[in-house]
Amino acid sequence: MVAPSELGTWADSSKHTGPLNLGEYSRDALLLKLESMLVIRKVEECIASLIEDNKVKCPCHLGTGQEAIAVGVSTNLTSDDKVFGGHRSHSHFLALGGSIRSLLAEVLGRSTGCSKGMGGSMHLFQPEKGFIGSAPIVGGTVPIAIGAGLACQKDGKGNIAVCYFGDGAVEEGMVQESFNFASNFKLPILFVCENNFYSSHLDIHLRQPSDKISRFADAHKISARVVDGNNVVMTAMATKELLESVRCGKGPGFLEAVTYRWLGHVGPDENVDVGLRRKKEDLLAWKKRDPIRRLKDGMLEASLITSEDYHSLEMKVVTQINVALDASLKDPYPEKSFLLSAVYKNNKGVSR
Amino acid sequence: MKITYAQAIRSAFQYLLKTYPNVFVMGQGLWSPWYVGNSMNDLEVEFGKDRVMDTPVSEAACTGAGIGASLCGYRPIVVHPRMDFMILAMDQIVNQAAKWSHMLGGETHPAVTIRGVINRGGEQGAQHSQALHAWFAHIPGLRVVMPATVLDARDLLISAVLSDDPVIYIDDRWLYELEDDLPEIEEKDLSLQLPKILRNGQDATLAASGYSVQLCLEAAQALSEEGIQCEVVDLRVLNPLNVTSIIDSVSKTGSLCVVDGGWESCGMAGEVIASVAVQMSQSSKNIQYKRITLPNAPAPSSKVLEDIYYPTRETIVQVIKEWNI
Incomplete structure (x- = not known):
């Protein structure tokens, strides 16, 4: 027996599939969002085929279908903000303008990678874009992110920390500690929960008494918004509203973005029929809520772009990725x- | 003027907070008069409660916050008033602080200092008295220091905070009343700090860290009165461990007894002996080795059992006298 959703229609895959309402954004701003989502989608498709071709061995947690969240959030950030990710962070990295070449090289284990080939897909780093790091222990970067928030508070320059995590992370004690700590000290941090209903293989209804993650924000007196995470416009606007108070010292904000991942926990497999509710028909239904197609349809409907414009944008992105891959x-x-030289900053005293 | 070990710790905090605006301290009980003895008295009054932060009861969040702030230009010191409490922050220490440099390509360094206080005896029992330095010494990426002297209590804390790497600084409340005259503060590069010979002797080598060093010095004094001259080596830095000076000493004395406040199995004493043994030259086959550690049991609360639980000066004296020296 599946508990009823407390997320209302956001959890209903048959709803919210039409063209997006474009809100306040200009054609240029929308095009940037569209391009950024396409970059993420196509880079991850590229990585999926590299795994299938046995060219990539490191665990890759793909976020296909979830692109709108990182893009919606990142349009409100600057490179002086401090962003942290988890195990599924290609989108967080790319949405900040992280280099495609350095991501692909990292996943391929090359020394030109963003972490010099030492990290792979789960350990990304590009501080010049504001991406301070990602690490795959579930919830493990949340305490670190509040420390970045503390640093921003001490700096007093209006910068903030941002921490992405999934619905599984709130089951970790250190994440609850971090919510309390951040709220208690009114830290400038935005918590972004990508609620895709699964932690690894296991459905949220088998893990928690409610599917609404922002209930923990309420418990810790953190202002929260729940949005359709497959709607880049809504995600961007809600982030903007939350950040108005986060940036001026009123304490943390919490964005719960409801979404669904098209692929399994790790690798390019769809993981259909693994865990409750992940049936083929569910997946197909959620694919109709494709964040990229919905923005494209919205822009077509508003005559902001033509089909040809979209096609040439897609080609531009694919070419860019192919060049980076080659x-x-x-x-x-x-x-x-x-192997030994990066263990400490200064390796003096290491030899025994 | 003589100052105590605890006052030396306080003077290091004072120096760091006064000299470096990017240093701050956080942990549980920092505004309380009893959590960390008198090693941090009134620092929050002198430097403000935003630089000496008393925190919620959240070891993982607090330790992680130290790591995160250090990645953004600060030099935080996270204080755990009992080392036992640090276990709740092990993910942040072992998975995060120790790994970020290496796994992210050597371009980012969590320059956080994590102070853990060993607080044995006093019937505090199994969860308020552990000495877990060997755990942290096992982890590449962490630097681990264990001051045994008043001078090191001050200067190794300063070196730890100025180090670009994550450092575990472990002090012991059984040392807090130890007194010494200290020279002016001199900033020392932690990566250059090595074990130190605190007493010369040619009959046996005693090596230890933290409080056990003081036990060794007392035992060496007692043995000296019976004509046995022990060399005492203070390890000081447990990770990365450098045993060169111990090898030199053992080459001379032909015997090594390591005294450690942790347990025997997979412990610091075994590691020192193994490191020395595998590096000794072929000509030194007849070296005698011995380790003195805690019995293989959690710390008892009962005073009667505590008395037989912790090694004493006498334990060391007995062991050395059993050797044919």
């Missing part, structure tokens, strides 16, 4: 000496 595949692996 280069990455020729890149070298890390030097063997790197």
Whole structure:
């Protein structure tokens, strides 16, 4: 027996499938969002085929279908903000303008990767874009992000920390500690929960008494918004509203973005029939709530773009990725000496 | 003027907070008069409650917050008033702080200092008295320091905070009343700090860290009165461990006894002996080794059992006298 959803129609895959209402955004702003989502989608498709071709071995947690969240959030950030991710963070990295080449090279384990080939898909890093790091222990970067928030508060320059995590992370004690800590000290941090209803294989209804994650924000007196995470306009606008108070010192904000991942927990498989509610028909229904198609349809309907415009944008993105991939595949692996030389900043005293 | 070990810790905090605006301290009980003895008295009065923060009862969040702030230009010191409480922050220490440099390509360094206080005895029992330095010494990426002297209590804390790497600083309340005259503060590069010989001798080598060093010095004094001259080596830095000076000492004395306030199995004493043994030259086959550690049991609360639980000066004296020196 599945408990009823407390998320209302956001959890109903048959709803919210039509063209987007474009809100306050200009054609240029919308095009940037569309392009950013396409980059994420196509890069992850590229990574999926690299896994299938046995060229990528490291665990890759793909977020296909969830692109709107990172893009909606990131349009409200600057490179001085401090962003942290988890195990499924390609979108968080790319939406900030993280380099495609350095992501592909990292996933391929090359020394030109964003983490010099030392991290792989789960350990991404691009501080010049505001991406301070991602790590795959569930909830593990949340305490670190509140520390970045504390640093921003001490700096007093209006910068903020942002931490992405999934619905499973709130089951970790350190995440609840972090909500309390951040709220208690009124830290400038935006918590972004990508609620896709699954932690690894297991459905949220088998893990929690409610599918509404923002109930924890309410408990910790953190202002929260729940949005359709497959609606980039709504996600961007809600983020903007939350950040108005976060940036001026009124304490943390919490964005719960309801979404669904098209692929399984790890790798390019769909994981259909693994765990409650993940049937083929559910997946097909959720694919009709495709965040990219809905923005495209909204822009077509508003005559902001033509089908040809969309096609050429898609081609531009694909070409960009292919160029990056070709280069990455020729890149070298890390030097063997790197195994020991990065353990400490200054390796003096290491030899025994 | 003599100052105590606890006052030396306080003077390091004072120096750091005064000299470096990006240093701040946080942890449980920092505004309380009893959590950390008198090693942090009134720092919040002198430097403000935003630089000396008393925190919610959240070891993981607090430790992670230290890591995160250090990635953004600060030099936080996270204080755990009992080392036992640090176990709740192990993910942040072992999975995060120790790994970020290496796994993100050597370009980012959590320059956080995590202070854990060992607080044995006093019938505090199994969960308020552990000495877990060997756990942290096992982890590449962490630096682990254990001051045994008044000078190191001050200077190793300063070195830890100035280090760009995550450092575990472990002090012991059984040392808080130890007194010494200290020179002016000198900032020292932690990566250059090595074990130190605190007493010279040619008959046996005693090596230890933290409070056990003081036990070794007392035992060496007692043995000296019976004609046995022990060399005492203070490990000081447990990770990365450098045993060169111990090897030199053992080459001379032909015997090594390591005294440790942790347990025997997979512990610091075994590690020091193994490191020395595998590096000793072929010519030194007849070296005698011994380790003195806690019995293989959690710390008891009962005073009667505590008295037989912790190694004493006498334990060391007995062991050395059993050797043919």
